[in-house]
Amino acid sequence: MNKDFARQQMIEQQVRAWDVLDAAVLENLKKVERERFVPEEFASLAFADTEIPLGHGEMMMTPTIEGRVLQALGLVGNESVLEIGTGSGFLTACLAKLSTHVTSIDIYDDFVESARHRLAECEIDNVSLATMDGTQELPEGSFDAIAVTGSIQSFDSRLVDALTPGGRLFVVVGDAPAMSAMLVTRVDDSDWQSVTLFETDLAPLVNGALPPQFSF
DSSP states (O other): OOHHHHHHHIIIIIIGGGTOOOHHHHHHHHHSOGGGGSOGGGGGGTTSSSOEEEETTEEEOOHHHHHHHHHHHTOOSOOEEEEEOOTTSHHHHHHHHHSSEEEEEESOHHHHHHHHHHHHHTTOOSEEEEEOOTTTOOOSSOEEEEEEOSBBSSOOTHHHHTEEEEEEEEEEESOTTOEEEEEEEEOSSSOEEEEEEEEEOOOBOTTOOOOOOOOO
């Protein structure tokens, strides 16, 4: 496989074709080597627009969804980012290249350790990793951007509380097969706005079926 050609085809025929037009995001996807983060047995699918099994019944998001997440957050390089669901570590790497620092959590120890190794191989050192169930607790502090890489059944207001004023949250909410990918912006200490970006069907976070806590 000509990896550079396959990567360019992924970007042009899949990601850009699904309205990901942000030049910084497309350049980011070009530079971060997705094949390094795909399980070896699925190497042939590294640039395919399909979910890839990671273990524990979890899936790596498609390149199109990854591109939409990055574009929605609109990172400019000076943000502190929280990622809930480290998974393979690929989106973690992309977020790290576009921001000042990424805190990434995952419920599975082996995902965290595997991502730590892959990020080190790629010489990405502005990431803090931790094993944590994001549906139960979040890292201390507040963040300029939050990316939730698995769906949740009901919106969790703690995610807004963890944003700085002006901060942005990407999260997929609802039930299969038609879930809403949402961008939530915290306007100030007491107000926020949301917009539905597109419909999708994304595998849920472990324990992602939460009681209703918030309504827009």
